[in-house]
Amino acid sequence: MKKRLIFFFACLVFVSSKAQTLSDSLLIDNNYRSFYFVPTNLPNASLIFVLHGSQGDGIGIRNNPSEKNLEALAPKENILMVYPNGYKRYWNECRKTANSAANLENINEEAFFGQMIDYFKSKYAIDDKKVFAIGTSGGGHMAYKLALTMPERFRAITAFIANLPDTNNLDCIEKHVAKPVMIINGTADNINPFEGGEVKLGPKVNLGYVRSTSRTFNYWADLAGYKGEPKMEKIPDNDPADGKTIEKYTYKSKRKPEVTLYKVIGGKHDYPNDIDIYLEAWKFFQRN
Numbered sequence: 001m002k003k004r005l006i007f008f009f010a011c012l013v014f015v016s017s018k019a020q021t022l023s024d025s026l027l028i029d030n031n032y033r034s035f036y037f038v039p040t041n042l043p044n045a046s047l048i049f050v051l052h053g054s055q056g057d058g059i060g061i062r063n064n065p066s067e068k069n070l071e072a073l074a075p076k077e078n079i080l081m082v083y084p085n086g087y088k089r090y091w092n093e094c095r096k097t098a099n100s101a102a103n104l105e106n107i108n109e110e111a112f113f114g115q116m117i118d119y120f121k122s123k124y125a126i127d128d129k130k131v132f133a134i135g136t137s138g139g140g141h142m143a144y145k146l147a148l149t150m151p152e153r154f155r156a157i158t159a160f161i162a163n164l165p166d167t168n169n170l171d172c173i174e175k176h177v178a179k180p181v182m183i184i185n186g187t188a189d190n191i192n193p194f195e196g197g198e199v200k201l202g203p204k205v206n207l208g209y210v211r212s213t214s215r216t217f218n219y220w221a222d223l224a225g226y227k228g229e230p231k232m233e234k235i236p237d238n239d240p241a242d243g244k245t246i247e248k249y250t251y252k253s254k255r256k257p258e259v260t261l262y263k264v265i266g267g268k269h270d271y272p273n274d275i276d277i278y279l280e281a282w283k284f285f286q287r288n
Contacts, residue, residue: 043125051139058083070278093141096171097208156180163210180288186267239273
């Protein structure tokens with residue numbers, strides 16, 4: 001009987017400690033746009049959107065093992081985590097020639113994200129001055145768009161394995177507002193070319209040309225008014241077996257938003273093992 005009670009208590013702890021995931025949707029221009037989220041009971045929470053890549057969805061990025069440490073930290077740090085779904089698995093970001101349905105139908109992403117922020121402000125009393133976005137690949141492009149077109153609603157963004165669209169492939173109206181931006185890109189990425197070029201996801205999906213990582217980094221640094229060379233430091237190689245090393249480049253000033261690049265030497269279209277990129281993103285948000 002005592003063993004049964006111990007086992008029952010252990011099960012209760014496991015169930016009660018597991019984060020509750022809710023879902024909802026908003027009607028945006030005759031389309032129901034859906035999202036998953038992990039609620040918080042405390043007011044004035046920070047709001048973090050975690051944006052999936054092209055061909056993905058919100059629950060998929062939420063189940064990525066790399067994201068789990070940040071979600072586990074969320075209750076302690078009073079973070080409300082949100083995992084929106086793109087339109088038919090894509091975002092209408094800023095790549096003009098992208099042939100996804102989201103781009104071809106010109107889906108109104110600004111309305112979707114603006115209404116989600118209002119939703120969480122109304123229902124959960126989040127601090128709408130602490131709204132952030134973390135995006136991977138196509139989600140990184142969506143994070144860039146949020147900073148380009150609605151910077152007044154976002155405090156800072158991070159973009160993983162994504163470069164800005166090239167100037168002749170950019171169809172967003174830029175507000176040219178300096179924002180804190182963190183970028184993590186791999187030098188051996190064959191989808192998001194580190195040196196810029198065409199982005200393809202197989203023979204039928206073409207997302208157009210992107211700038212190099214250097215030009216992308218410098219775009220945000222120039223907006224913030226930085227001159228000269230960024231500070232460079234080498235990140236400890238905590239996993240020599242993965243064949244990747246990381247150099248960190250930072251522009252930082254008390255009077256300007258921080259702009260940071262993690263250059264993953266040997267990194268492909270994936271996450272590095274030497275750092276927890278989601279926790280690095282949260283540290284970056286906290287600094288800004």
